[in-house]
Amino acid sequence: MKIAISGKGGVGKTTIMALLARELRRTGREVLIIDADPSPHMAETLGIRDIERARPIADMTKLLAERAGKTPGSPFYQLNPQVDDLLRDFMIEQDGLKLMVLGAVQTAEGGCACPENHVLRKMLKKLLLTANQAVLLDMEAGVEHLGRGTVAGADQLLIVVIPSRSSIRTALKIRKLAEDVQIPRISFVGNLVRDEEDKTFLRQGLGEEPVAFFPDAAAIRRAERAEKPIIDIEDELDRAPQQLLEAILNGCGESGDV
Numbered sequence: 052m053k054i055a056i057s058g059k060g061g062v063g064k065t066t067i068m069a070l071l072a073r074e075l076r077r078t079g080r081e082v083l084i085i086d087a088d089p090s091p092h093m094a095e096t097l098g099i100r101d102i103e104r105a106r107p108i109a110d111m112t113k114l115l116a117e118r119a120g121k122t123p124g125s126p127f128y129q130l131n132p133q134v135d136d137l138l139r140d141f142m143i144e145q146d147g148l149k150l151m152v153l154g155a156v157q158t159a160e161g162g163c164a165c166p167e168n169h170v171l172r173k174m175l176k177k178l179l180l181t182a183n184q185a186v187l188l189d190m191e192a193g194v195e196h197l198g199r200g201t202v203a204g205a206d207q208l209l210i211v212v213i214p215s216r217s218s219i220r221t222a223l224k225i226r227k228l229a230e231d232v233q234i235p236r237i238s239f240v241g242n243l244v245r246d247e248e249d250k251t252f253l254r255q256g257l258g259e260e261p262v263a264f265f266p267d268a269a270a271i272r273r274a275e276r277a278e279k280p281i282i283d284i285e286d287e288l289d290r291a292p293q294q295l296l297e298a299i300l301n302g303c304g305e306s307g308d309v
């Protein structure tokens with residue numbers, strides 16, 4: 052399975068991806084997380100040390116360009132057919148979780164990270180996967196990157212939404228764009244949900260039931276402030292990570308018994 056995540060800025064995309072990665076690991080699956088946010092912080096969230104050891108994917112494009120004999124200034128990018136062998140150098144692994152980082156590749160002028168996104172898209176399309184493997188793509192906020200088609204290689208998109216009008220508006224916009232790039236499954240995931248009123252507000256605003264509701268958890272805030280990995284948190288999550296995984300597995304035609 053290849054799962055991407057989107058949503059308005061700061062709604063909890065990275066947090067939810069990290070908790071989902073943990074659940075997938077617990078079911079014995081092999082998990083590769085790709086941090087495609089130009090300001091990456093998945094490594095801290097997961098508590099992965101020595102992230103500097105991992106070469107950013109941005110480097111990979113240079114390497115691939117060299118191997119493919121790309122001439123400077125050429126608008127074309129050719130991927131080396133040996134890309135799979137190369138992936139290893141760009142991963143860092145800890146406690147069975149593999150992480151790749153896109154790198155801070157966008158320019159101050161808002162230049163396009165097109166080559167990197169091209170590699171990402173290719174990788175997503177080309178990668179793997181056995182039933183036992185999952186790729187999770189954490190992304191920057193907003194809708195712009197959907198236009199670049201990076202997520203088109205994903206087979207599921209999770210759209211994180213918090214109980215606010217503006218978050219719902221963004222979530223609906225993202226769904227529309229995701230439908231346009233024909234991602235087979237698109238689901239909403241509620242976050243920072245405190246009570247039934249919040250759930251009802253989300254259901255009504257979205258016009259459908261989110262596949263999971265993550266509570267507003269003091270434990271998550273405390274961990275973040277103390278710079279502790281949030282994936283060490285067990286309490287206060289109301290089984291939301293498990294529910295999310297069950298919904299994903301059911302959607303894949305697998306058993307929800309996890």
Ligand SMILES: Nc1ncnc2c1ncn2[C@@H]1O[C@H](COP(=O)(O)OP(=O)(O)OP(=O)(O)O)[C@@H](O)[C@H]1O
Nearest residue numbers: 060061062063064065066192266267268271272275
């Ligand atoms: N359920 C939750 N309960 C309490 N705090 C949360 C919860 N989810 C996320 N947070 C906190 O909210 C902040 C933003 O979360 P996170 O970084 O996961 O969002 P994001 O959508 O990935 O942000 P960005 O758009 O910057 O990538 C973090 O400080 C995180 O610890």
Ligand SMILES: [Mg+2]
Nearest residue numbers: 064065088190
């Ligand atoms: Mg994030």
